[in-house]
Amino acid sequence: xxxxxxxxxxxxSRVVEVAWPDGTRYALPFEYLRVYSPSAEVRxxxxxxxxxxxxxxxxxxxxxxxxxxxxxxxxxxxGHDTGLYSWDYLRELGVEYERKWARYLERCExxxxxxxxxx
Numbered sequence: 001x002x003x004x005x006x007x008x009x010x011x012x013s014r015v016v017e018v019a020w021p022d023g024t025r026y027a028l029p030f031e032y033l034r035v036y037s038p039s040a041e042v043r044x045x046x047x048x049x050x051x052x053x054x055x056x057x058x059x060x061x062x063x064x065x066x067x068x069x070x071x072x073x074x075x076x077x078x079g080h081d082t083g084l085y086s087w088d089y090l091r092e093l094g095v096e097y098e099r100k101w102a103r104y105l106e107r108c109e110x111x112x113x114x115x116x117x118x119x
Contacts, residue, residue, distance in 0.1 A: 001087040007072060009061050014118065016061055016074070018090050026094030031118075034059045034076050035104055036093060037083035052107050058119040 006019040015027040035053040037043070043050040060077035067073050067084055075081040085093075093100070108115060 001091065003069060003087050004090065007064055009064050011060065014060070016064065018094060020091070024094070026090075026097070028090075028093055028097070030059050030061050030076070031056045032097070032101060032104075033061065033074060033085070033093070034078070034080065036100060037074075037080060038085060038089050039080070039083035041080075041082060052104075052111065054108065054111075054113050055116075057116050 002021055004018045005021045006017070008017045010017055010027075013027070014030045016030070016033060017025065017027050019025045034056045035042075037053075041051070042053060056078070058077075061074050062077055063075035065073045065075065071084040071086045072090070073081060073084055105115075
């Protein structure tokens with residue numbers, strides 16, 4: 001997988017914008033990136049959907065740190081920073097945004113969790 005041509009953390013709009021050499025561009029919300037962190041803590045060590053992260057509506061991305069030539073480590077305001085977002089995974093998060101976000105909302109609803117507007 002080729003690397004993104006640009007990664008921008010946009011704090012006011014609360015998204016990480018990822019641009020690719022082919023012209024594709026995704027604006028990935030902070031909350032979405034946090035609840036779909038690729039860390040073992042969130043995804044688990046086995047199959048399945050992993051841990052359901054709640055109350056992340058107001059989380060901020062405080063830093064985007066390159067990791068070699070294959071990934072970026074996002075640092076979040078809640079202290080989470082163990083997920084390495086490979087270029088393949090970032091692309092997947094962009095391509096699958098609608099489906100993954102709908103699934104997250106469905107899981108929250110099933111649990112009876114009501115999301116709050118970001119602070």
